Amino acid sequence: MDFCSVLPEELVLSYILPYLSIVDLAECKLVSTRWLEMVRRYYKSLKELDLTPWDFMVTEDYLVNIIMHGQLLRIIRLSKCWRASTATAVFLVANTCSRLQVLHISHCGSLTDQAVEDVARKCKELKEVDMSSCYKITDAAMCSLADHAKNLEELYVSSVYGVTDFGVSQLSFKGLSLKTLDVSYCFRVSDKGLVGILKRPQETNLLKSLRIKGCAKITDPFIQQLWQAGVEVNNMF
Template sequence: MDIVHHLPHHDVVFPKIFCHFNIETLFQLRLVSKCWESLVTEYFKQRRNLDLSEFGQRMTVDAFLLMTSNNKVLKQLLVPEATSWLMDKHLFPVIRNCSHVLTDIDLSNCSQLSSLSLHSLAANCRNLTKVSLKGCAWVDEDDFKQLAINNRGLRKIDVSRCWSVDDRCLMNAAISCPFLEEIILSYNLSVTDSALVMIAMKCKGLKHLSVIGCWYVSICGIRAIVDHCKDLKILHASDCLRMNEACLSWLRVRGVAVDVCQCHLKTH
C-alpha cells in the first residue's frame, strides 16, 4: 500500500491500475485496510463508466450506492436485469448528480422502477446518446416523448416490449432525434408501417433496425426504410407475419445483414 499511496492517484493509480480491475476485485480491495477502502471509494467518485451488466440481481443496493452516491461525472450507467433491487429512489441521485454528463443508460428489464425514473431522465438529462428501456412496461408515453424532445443527439434507442410506445411516440422520436442510427422495436405490437415511414423520412442515417415480432409491420414500412436509409447495415425481422421475401432480397443485394429466422415469409 505504501508504494501505491505515494503514487499520484488521479494521474497514475486510477487510470493506469484500478481501471484494469473488475468490480469484484475493487470490492475485495476495500476489505484489506482502511487506506484501501478510502482509495477505492475515491476511485468510484471519479469513475466515468459503470457497467453492472454481469451482475443483474446479484448486485445489492448498498454496493450500488457506494459506487454512485458521490459520483458527479458518470457518463455511462448500465444496470440491465436489476429486477429485484433497483428502485426509483436509488436512481434519482445518479440522474440528479450526473445529468449534465450522462450519455448512455441501460435500464433493460428493471421492473422495480416506475415512470418517475423516466420522468426524471426526461426532465434532467439533455446529452443522452444511448437509451435502453427494453422490457420496461412502466415507460410512460408522455415522458418518452419528452425524453426524445430533450435529447436531439440520441443515436440509439431500445424500446423492445415497451407496450406504451406506439406509432405516435416513435414518430415524435424520429422528428426530434434525426441522428438516430440504431432503433430496436422488438416485440412491440403497437408499431406499424406508419412509424417506419416517419423513421425512414427523418432518420436517414439509420444503420440498425430491429422489428422482430412486430406483427403489424409489412413490406410498405420496410420499403420506406430501404428507399431512404442508404446506410442501413442490419435488419432484424424474424417472427414478422407480413414480410415479403422480394423486399428482403432487395436489402441483401445492398449488403444488408438480414435476420429472418422463424419468419413467416410471403413469396408473392
C-alpha cells in the first residue's frame, strides 16, 4: 500500500503542505485525486500568500489556480512576479479575495489602472498597497484608491512615473487617511500635490511617514512645514 495514501488528511494539511515549495505543491496535485483535493483544501485555508521567493517561476496559471480557492486570503505578496500578475489574475483577486487587506505587487509591468480599480472597488478592507515600479500605473489608479479604498493606511508608488500632483492630491481631497505614503522618484510630484496634507484638520491628518527621495520639485521650505505638522519626511533613502 502507498504510504502517502494512508496519511491522515489533517496531518497533511497542517504539517506537510505548509512547508512545501510551489513546485512540490504542484507535484503533490499529480499524485492522486485525493492529493489534488487536499492541496485545494489547503489553498482554501490560506490567509496569507507570499510567492515572492519564486518570482521567476510563478505563472498566471499557477496563481489563478490558487486564487480561485483563496476566499480567505488577507495578504497577497506578488512583488516581481511579473509573469503571474496579469490582468486576468488581478481581476480574479478582486472578485475572489473580498477580505484582502495587503497587496504587494511591485515591479510587475503588466499591472494596469483598471486592475487597481477592480481591487479597490471589491476589496473594502484594503489597508496596504505596494505598486512601486509598475510603469503602466497612472493617476487613474490613484483616483480609484482615493474613491474606493477608504481604509487604506499605507501606499507605495515609488518610481511610478505616471503619478502626478493630481493623483497624489486626490488622496487627501477624497478623505483618505494614510499613515505612510511613498512617492520616491515620482518626479512629477511637487509641493502642490502634497499641500492637501497640511490643509486637513489636525485630528483627521494621520500621515506619519512620507518618502520623497528623488522628488526634486518638493522644496525645502515645504518639507519644513511637513516636519512641523508632525510628518516624518524621508528624502535620503
